[in-house]
Amino acid sequence: MSDSRDPILDILPPERLLDADHLQPIVAGINCMHSIETIQQYLAYENQHQNRTPVQSRLRERAREIRRDESDTEEQAIV
Numbered sequence: 001m002s003d004s005r006d007p008i009l010d011i012l013p014p015e016r017l018l019d020a021d022h023l024q025p026i027v028a029g030i031n032c033m034h035s036i037e038t039i040q041q042y043l044a045y046e047n048q049h050q051n052r053t054p055v056q057s058r059l060r061e062r063a064r065e066i067r068r069d070e071s072d073t074e075e076q077a078i079v
Helices: 007-011 023-031 037-050 053-078
Strands: none
Touching: 007 037, 023 053, 037 053
């Protein structure tokens, strides 16, 4: 489900979401991301500003989840 514009970008842009002091709201926001492009934007922002390993790891894990879901959807369409 790679949308060109993920709603999370409008509600919580990288500079707002990733400015949180606690990991829990950041992880909740990451769980609402539904496109690789969005995750790439947040990861780039995190790399340039806070550079926190747990946040970077969760963003990468979410990207893997999305890719896996897209792959599963494609396989079901073939069958």
